[in-house]
Amino acid sequence: MSYAENFLVKPKFIKNKEITVIAAPFSGGQPRGGVEDGPDHLLKAGLLNQVRNLGWKTVGGSTDTGLTVMSFTKPPNDTDVGKMKQPRYVSNATQTLYKETAKVSKSGALSLLIGGDHSLAIGSVSGVFEAHPDACLLWIDAHADLNTPETTESGNLHGCPVSFLLGLAKSAEMEDSVFRWVKPCLATGRLAYIGLRDLDAGERAFIREYNIAAYTMHHVDKFGIGRVVEMALDRINPDKARPIHLSFDVDALDPIYTPATGTPVRGGLTLREGCYICEAVAETGALVGMDLVETNPALGSTDQAIQETVSAGLSLVRCALGETLL
Helix, strand or coil: CCCHHHHCCCCCCCHHHEEEEEEECCCCCCCCCCHHHHHHHHHHCCHHHHHHHCCCEECCECCCCCEEECCCCCCCCCCCECCECCHHHHHHHHHHHHHHHHHHHHCCCEEEEEECCHHHHHHHHHHHHHHCCCCEEEEECCCCCCCCCCCCCCCCHHHCHHHHHHCCCCCHHHHCCCCCCCCCCCCHHHEEEEEECCCCHHHHHHHHHCCCEEEEHHHHHHHCHHHHHHHHHHHHCCCCCCCEEEEEEHHHECCCCCCCECCCCCCCECHHHHHHHHHHHHHHCCEEEEEEECECHHHCCCHHHHHHHHHHHHHHHHHHCCCCCC
16 A cells, blocks of 8 residues: 555545546536536546546446536527526436436445536535435535525526525426426535625525525635634534535636636635645545536636646546545
8 A cells, every 4th residue: 555545535435435427518507608618628638547546446437437428408499487597408407417416326436527517516416415315515616506596686597506405496487397306405504605705695695594604705814724614514514424515616716726617706715725625525534426517618718728727627626536745
């Protein structure tokens, strides 16, 4: 056993350190094209080999290589439902992803989703929580993605996935139409945010009303990232006995590190702070699912900007899977 392997934490809930990568080239939750190309760029940059080099066994997948590349067909007549844009496209895609993620998670493997926009988390989190119903969710993002079909201003569903998972989206549009398949799976006491810095009024109201653990960049500046992660995990996983799903939007990092993303907000996490979050989750041994979303190569102003964003995403994945500095 190598020096580095001595310090790798054994996963608590994943058998034989197995993982399946699910590539979801999907952009229906927001209006900017290009985010559907994010998975391909991550894969071409060597994601699968990097995962294997950390001692993970890539299993399952559509070609039994540990990789499933999903495809999504856009409905021909996808009119708005209430304020929601492209609701059938998003519902169909996330339901398909939910089934695939549930299959992976029930097999005992870790599910790693690479997207695609953050609406995909409706499916990925639902699938992981079906296999691990006592899990908690750590949401790393500049945005809370907590709008409901009634409170959303834009109608873009990548800003709504958490409300679906919590069951806050209770409108007639949800119950009687395309999203009726979604079943709330997440309790407010098992959700924590880190990195918030762009919130809508309705999202602030929900966070306060339900006392959701939410750590903005103000908290990161005040306490430091180590203390913030400790506080977040103490709130949602106090005994470290619950499985953890980590949902990481690359726009949580400052745009200097991830310029090729759709909704950048200045003043975000440094790359090292983002990696520390992932390292701290890895140290628990409790990770059962991860999303890495919103890499949009089309929005990189240069090849270097695209490369920097992809490289940052790969670093986050490696750290969550156990890569250490020593």
